Structures are given as structure tokens and as C-alpha cells.
Amino acid sequence: MSGKKLGILGSVVIVALGIGYLALGNFGENLVYFMTPSEVVVMEQNRYGKKMRVAGMVVKASMEVIPNTLKLRFDLTDGAETIPVAFEGIPPDLFKEGKGAVVEGYWDADHVFHSHMIMAKHEEDYMPIEMKKAGVELPKMGLLKTLKVN
Amino acid sequence: MKSFYIRWAVLLLIFGGIGCMGLIRYNREVKTLSPGDLLASESALGLRLLGMIEAGSFVRASDDEPTRFNLSEEGKKVAVVFSGEDVDDTLRDLKTIVVIGQWNREAGHFAASDLALIPNYGFISGAYLLSLVPLAFFLFFMERRVTILYVMIKEEKIYQAEKVL
Amino acid sequence: MTATRLIGWLRKYEKWFGIVAASLMSVGLYTGLVTSSPDYYQGEVVRIMYVHVPFVQTAMLAYATLFFLSIWYLWKRDAVVDNACHAAAGLALFFTGGGLITGAIWGKPTWNAWWVWDPRLTSFAILFMTLVGYLMLRTFLDDQEKRATFCAILAIIGFIDLPIIHFSVEWWRSLHQPLSVSTRGVSIAPNMLLPFALMSIGVSILFTYMLMVRTQMLYLEHLFEAKQGRFLSEGES
Incomplete structure (x- = not known):
């Protein structure tokens, strides 16, 4: 040829x-780039320990840092179910309570999601801090809706 | 050909000027110091300090105490007392942030009145340069080629070539 | 329409598109880099949006143009339209590449990842591969009519990717944020919408200008090669 x-x-x-x-x-x-907490909690045992991604909203006031370590825990929710996440490392700058996150790791028999990598999932609204302070809300899909929970 | 180069020089001046204004704004409103720089200079002027909030050091304001945390970068750390309003609950442990305020030498802490998010200007300038500079080069060589082709075709006297197609 | 009339028209009017594009983009860049505010959640890094979105939109506009030009070619079979297809494909590849690069640079500080295989990014990468394949096919086919026809068909088939790219963030689970300008309304504050709109429209018009220039370039090169080819064969005989 x-x-x-x-x-x-x-x-x-x-x-x-x-x-x-x-x-x-x-x-x-x-x-299905990521799963949701609702799917994780009903998962079969044979998928425990397998690498996967889960997305949700970081529950407000759920984040705890263990002092003098880089270990932290927080809860991730999709509106229907909530799972605890254990993470070790420095979370990305946009990682925030009340905002979206995609965590990579595995779900184990202790019913905690063990993660080594967090990605922040931001929404489609953009505004200066002054507008946020004034309480303006721009139209948006809503984070929980973007998760497409079945 | 001459008008072509003049046109590009004018464009370069305009867009270069905009780039300079962006740089001026960066130096005036965005540029930050690290805790190490602050401790070395001990300057008391209005400053923007960039660092990470140390794990477990963040204490949110209570009734009679302001928000406190330690800001660290490359092993150097500075105690920060923040008296402003944390509008969108931006502060948390392990977050890299810019605090704006003054160094209080007597108390040995940084008195911050305002916050800003990490500027990440390296990414911003990277994105602008890696998209607009290739765009300019692409367009420049394309236009120059067309100009040269018109000149060449005029010399060859073949610009009546409808039947070629 | 005859080829020379079209080329003459392009040559006559191109400068207006260039002037409008340069004006919109200069004001857009000034507002984007100097006067617009940082975002409440992302900070300064939101400024990358003012180059990323225009590049991506223009890449899609360029592919849509390629699609319509390909249909036009199959209908009229005019070689100058094939030159325009070739020009649109080259520009679409350029803007797709720019969109991928600026997107990666925006993704790292916001998402904490340069690249992810989510539906939006995957479908956009497929657009890139389609254009690479299209341009490769052009270099490997010699016969002008065969090349133009095959490439037009390829470009028309590849068009199905465009609605998929656009709606991927609305239909499926994606790390990428949904559309900021949609039936829900506009989710960008006025002082950030200004550079966003100026740059989006400016780069689109710049694309129109570049398409006019590049079509002339490819037509003239084609003309020049054909003429030189004739010189060559005359010399041989």
C-alpha cells in the first residue's frame, strides 16, 4: 500500500x-462522568474499593480538618442521600461548603468515601462580590439539578 | 506592502497598550506579597498578603473576638486578625487567600480588613498569550501571503484566469 | 456567481470586517483585563472566560460555516466554494485548538484538573479530531473534484457533533458548568457581560474576516499553481 x-x-x-x-x-x-451519593449508598458490595468519581454538594458546616495533618472530612449530598468523605491532601481553592465537588476515590465497607483527589464543580453564574453582598441571585440551573439524580 | 506593515504596527501599538494597562492594573490592585516578604520588610503600609490558612488554625469570629488564623507560605507564617466581613464564607482551613490590611508591629500580627481570592495571574496571562499571540501570528502570515500573491499575480499577468477553473 | 466576482467582492469588503473586529476586540480586551470585576467565587481567574468562550463559540461557528459551505459545494460544484470550505476548516481547527488550550488553563485553577473526559470536553475533542481528519484527507486526495466531494460529505457527517457539544452540559452529568446564556436567562453580571459579549461578537467577526482573507489566499494559490503547472507542461512539450 x-x-x-x-x-x-x-x-x-x-x-x-x-x-x-x-x-x-x-x-x-x-x-456518566460521575456517580451521585444516592447511587453510591445502594451499590453492590463487589464494587467496594473500586476507583470511581462521585459528585455532590459539600454540606454546609460539615468540613472538619484534623489539626497538624492534611486530613479532612466532609459530607457530600445530592439532595436525596448524603455520604461522608475522608480526604487527605490540600483541597482545591474553589472547594467550598455549599458548593459542588467531584471526589475521586473509593467507597468502602466502613461506609466512608476515601478520596485522594477533589475537583471543584462551579456553577454558570458570574458576578462581582459587591453584587453577592447585595444578595443578587442570577438565573441558573442549580447545582443539584446538574447532578441528574435519577 | 508598506501600508500592510503600517497597519500591523498600529494594531500592535493598540493591543500592546491594552496589555500595558492590564499590567498597571495588576501591579496596583492585584499583586501580592508572601508572609516571608512581609517579615523581611516589616512594612506598615497597606498590603496584600497571599498565603494558605494553616490547617486547624482558623477560628471564626465570636461575639467579642474577631476571626483569627495563621497564614503560611514556604515555612514562614504570620498571624492574621481579620475584622472585615467574610461575605460568601470564603475562609476555611487549608485555603490559599489574599488578606488586605496592615502589619501591626506592636501586636505582631497582620490586621486585615478585606479579603480577595487567589489571583492566579499566571494562568490568566498564559491563557491570553497562548490564544491571542498565535492568533496574531496566524493572521499576520495569512494576510502577508495574500498581499504577496496579489503582487505576484499582477506581475505574472494571470489575474484574468476565469477559464482555469 | 463567478469565482472572480466573489474574490473581488471579498477583497473589496474584507477591511470593514477587520476594522469592526479589531474595534470590538480592543474594547473587549480593555474591559476584560482592566475594568471588569473579579468573580465572587473564582476571583480574577474568571477573566480567562473572555478568551475561552469566544474561541469555543467561534470554533463552532467556523464548523457550522464549513457545514453550509459543504452543502453549497455539493449543490453548485464550484471550485471557489471548495477553497472556502478548505479555509473554514483550517480556521475551525485553529479556534478549536485555542479553545482546548484556554479551557485547560481555565480548568486547572478552577476545577483542579487540566483535562477530564466529561461529555463536553470529549465531544469538543471529537470536533478537533474530525477537523484533523478532514484536513489530512484534503492533503492525500489529488483529484480536485473527488477531494472536494469526499471532504464535503465528511464535513456534513461531522456536523452531528455540534448540537452534542452545545447541549452536552444540559443533557448529561458534566463537570463543566451549564450554559450561562440559555432559556433560563443570562447568568453573568452586567460588568462581566460587557467584555464577554464584546469578545464573543468581536472574535466571530474576526473569523468572518479571516475566512475572507483565507479564501482569497487559497484561491490565489490554486490559481497560481494551475498557471505554473501550465508553464511546466508547455516547457515539456
């Missing part, structure tokens, strides 16, 4: 893979 034909084949394959990925199954896995 000549280089040119190989090139044509290569470019068609690249596009076909992309489109096929969209049209067929694999994209479906990414449709």
Missing part, C-alpha cells in the same frame, strides 16, 4: 473513530 493510500485510510479512520465513538456505546460511559 502506498503512503498516500495509507494517509487517506488514516484520516478516514480518525474521523470514523470519532464519529463512531459518538454514535456507538463508548460515549455512553462518559455520559
Whole structure:
């Protein structure tokens, strides 16, 4: 096969893979980029200890730091169920009580989610602090709604 | 060709000027010091101090006590007394934050009256430069190519080539 | 429409698009970098939005343009339209790349990740791959008509990705935030909406300008090559 034909084949394959990925199954896995606490609490035992991502809202006043360590605990809720999360490390700057977070780690038999990595999930509203102070609320979907809890 | 280069020089001046104004604003309103810098200079002027709130050091304001915490960065730490309003409950343990206020030499703490979030200006300038500079280069070489092509075609006298297509 | 008339029209009017784009973008950058406020939750880093969103929107606009130009080509079979398709694809790839880079730089300080395989980012990466494949296909096919037809069909098929990118954040679970401008209303405060809107419109018009310039460039190169090809064959005989 000549280089040119190989090139044509290569470019068609690249596009076909992309489109096929969209049209067929694999994209479906990414449709569930994360699970929700409601799904975690009803999970089968054989999925304990497996790596996964869970998203929710960090419950207000639930965060506790163990002094002189980098260990912290907080609760994550999707509105229906709440799970405790144990994390070790420095949480990202946007990690905040009452805001969204995606935690990566595993759920174990102790019914605590053990995480080593937190991502902050922010919402689509943007405003200066002065407006926030004045109590302005801009229209938005709402964090719990973005979790698409079944 | 000459007008082409003049046009680009004007554009460069305008956008360079905007970049400079952005830089001036950064130096005036955003630039921060680290606790280490503060301890070395002992300056008492209005300052912006950037650091992380030490784990377990954060004590929220009560009836007669203001909010207190230790701000640390690279092993150096400064005690901070914050008397302002924490509008959106921004403060917590292990958070990197900017406190705005003055160094109180007698009491040995930093008296903060306002807060700001971590500026992350490296990311901002990175995003602007990595998008707009390639855009400018892309456009510049494209326009120059078109200008040259028109000149070349004029010289070759082939700009009547409807039948070629 | 004849090719020379179209090219002449592009050459005559392109400067107005360039001037409008440069004016909107200069005011947009000034308000974005100097006068707009930091966000209550993200701080200064929200300024990345004023380049990221315009780039991504323009990438999608460029692909939509490629889609309509491809249909136009299949309908009229005019070589100059194929030049315009080629130009739109190159620009779409550029803006898609810019959108990916600025998005990664915005993602690190806000989400704490440069890249995640969530539906929005994955579908946008597929747009990038589609354009890479499209441009590769163009370089490997020699016959002008065959190349133009195959590429037009490819571009039309790839269009299904566009609504998926747009609505992915509304339909599925995503780390990416939902749409800020939607049927719910506008979720951006006025003093931040100004640079956002100016840059979005400015970069879109800049794209129109770039498309006009690039179409001329590709047409002229094509013309020049064809002419030189004739010189060459005349020399051989």
C-alpha cells in the first residue's frame, strides 16, 4: 500500500473513530462522568474499593480538618442521600461548603468515601462580590439539578 | 506592502497598550506579597498578603473576638486578625487567600480588613498569550501571503484566469 | 456567481470586517483585563472566560460555516466554494485548538484538573479530531473534484457533533458548568457581560474576516499553481 493510500485510510479512520465513538456505546460511559451519593449508598458490595468519581454538594458546616495533618472530612449530598468523605491532601481553592465537588476515590465497607483527589464543580453564574453582598441571585440551573439524580 | 506593515504596527501599538494597562492594573490592585516578604520588610503600609490558612488554625469570629488564623507560605507564617466581613464564607482551613490590611508591629500580627481570592495571574496571562499571540501570528502570515500573491499575480499577468477553473 | 466576482467582492469588503473586529476586540480586551470585576467565587481567574468562550463559540461557528459551505459545494460544484470550505476548516481547527488550550488553563485553577473526559470536553475533542481528519484527507486526495466531494460529505457527517457539544452540559452529568446564556436567562453580571459579549461578537467577526482573507489566499494559490503547472507542461512539450 502506498503512503498516500495509507494517509487517506488514516484520516478516514480518525474521523470514523470519532464519529463512531459518538454514535456507538463508548460515549455512553462518559455520559456518566460521575456517580451521585444516592447511587453510591445502594451499590453492590463487589464494587467496594473500586476507583470511581462521585459528585455532590459539600454540606454546609460539615468540613472538619484534623489539626497538624492534611486530613479532612466532609459530607457530600445530592439532595436525596448524603455520604461522608475522608480526604487527605490540600483541597482545591474553589472547594467550598455549599458548593459542588467531584471526589475521586473509593467507597468502602466502613461506609466512608476515601478520596485522594477533589475537583471543584462551579456553577454558570458570574458576578462581582459587591453584587453577592447585595444578595443578587442570577438565573441558573442549580447545582443539584446538574447532578441528574435519577 | 508598506501600508500592510503600517497597519500591523498600529494594531500592535493598540493591543500592546491594552496589555500595558492590564499590567498597571495588576501591579496596583492585584499583586501580592508572601508572609516571608512581609517579615523581611516589616512594612506598615497597606498590603496584600497571599498565603494558605494553616490547617486547624482558623477560628471564626465570636461575639467579642474577631476571626483569627495563621497564614503560611514556604515555612514562614504570620498571624492574621481579620475584622472585615467574610461575605460568601470564603475562609476555611487549608485555603490559599489574599488578606488586605496592615502589619501591626506592636501586636505582631497582620490586621486585615478585606479579603480577595487567589489571583492566579499566571494562568490568566498564559491563557491570553497562548490564544491571542498565535492568533496574531496566524493572521499576520495569512494576510502577508495574500498581499504577496496579489503582487505576484499582477506581475505574472494571470489575474484574468476565469477559464482555469 | 463567478469565482472572480466573489474574490473581488471579498477583497473589496474584507477591511470593514477587520476594522469592526479589531474595534470590538480592543474594547473587549480593555474591559476584560482592566475594568471588569473579579468573580465572587473564582476571583480574577474568571477573566480567562473572555478568551475561552469566544474561541469555543467561534470554533463552532467556523464548523457550522464549513457545514453550509459543504452543502453549497455539493449543490453548485464550484471550485471557489471548495477553497472556502478548505479555509473554514483550517480556521475551525485553529479556534478549536485555542479553545482546548484556554479551557485547560481555565480548568486547572478552577476545577483542579487540566483535562477530564466529561461529555463536553470529549465531544469538543471529537470536533478537533474530525477537523484533523478532514484536513489530512484534503492533503492525500489529488483529484480536485473527488477531494472536494469526499471532504464535503465528511464535513456534513461531522456536523452531528455540534448540537452534542452545545447541549452536552444540559443533557448529561458534566463537570463543566451549564450554559450561562440559555432559556433560563443570562447568568453573568452586567460588568462581566460587557467584555464577554464584546469578545464573543468581536472574535466571530474576526473569523468572518479571516475566512475572507483565507479564501482569497487559497484561491490565489490554486490559481497560481494551475498557471505554473501550465508553464511546466508547455516547457515539456
